């Protein structure tokens with residue numbers, strides 16, 4: 001089945017460069033994460049929301065009011081996205097929110113972002129809910145490289161470290177992308193570029209995700225923090241060269257703003273998160289979601 005990539009280029013801020021002036025609202029409903037990226041300070045993304053440490057995520061039943069308010073302030077919003085702060089498939093909250101959006105705001109584009117660990121097994125639910133655009137963060141397709149970027153996964157209650165965990169993650173990501181893209185969902189892949197780790201691996205990732213059915217690829221420069229705080233962020237030339245290499249295999253998105261999980265407005269142009277959420281989410285500058 002062909003997907004709606006062409007339509008989305010005119011209506012989605014992350015699929016159409018800056019040609020369109022479309023806005024998005026992120027609904028930060030997903031608290032926990034099930035993998036451990038080495039560049040991610042998961043203080044607020046832990047599976048348990050630790051009282052006093054964690055900030056508050058949005059409840060699913062608060063989203064209707066939030067959306068009304070946001071659309072009144074910023075009528076350019078065309079996309080409702082869920083990009084964290086944890087993983088959207090680690091709990092049911094994101095899919096429940098999209099069900100509500102489908103019913104009450106049928107004109108909004110439903111955009112979801114995931115690390116893909118559970119995408120393979122939850123693909124049918126993602127398809128049934130009617131997600132229009134799905135982003136999967138794939139930082140490597142070689143478990144050896146992935147294990148340098150990811151310490152472990154929590155999979156069906158079990159902690160699986162290093163290459164063994166990385167292998168499962170990659171397999172589930174690629175199989176998940178295949179399933180949802182063949183059902184007509186437009187897929188974007190994000191890769192966090194860490195020159196010392198996956199700098200020479202970008203072409204392999206771009207080729208593999210394109211073959212799996214992704215339509216567009218977004219290279220996000222590392223923000224050195226957490227376990228990777230001593231590594232270098234890529235230079236503009238390194239980012240540019242990675243994008244050029246990837247573009248041999250897949251369309252490349254070049255306007256990513258590394259949005260927060262509670263961003264509201266037209267990326268890079270307007271930001272209403274303070275008004276809508278009173279910045280109750282204590283997230284740092286973010287990394288791979290979106």
Ligand code: CLF
Pocket residue numbers: 013014024026079080081082083111112113135218255256257258259267289290
């Ligand atoms: Fe949000 Fe992401 Fe959807 Fe866009 S952001 S869930 S695809 S609506 Fe866009 Fe922001 Fe970059 Fe993401 S600019 S971080 S790519």
Ligand code: SF4
Pocket residue numbers: 033034035036037040041042045084085086087115287288289
């Ligand atoms: Fe999870 Fe995202 Fe952090 Fe990775 S970057 S550990 S997927 S919250």
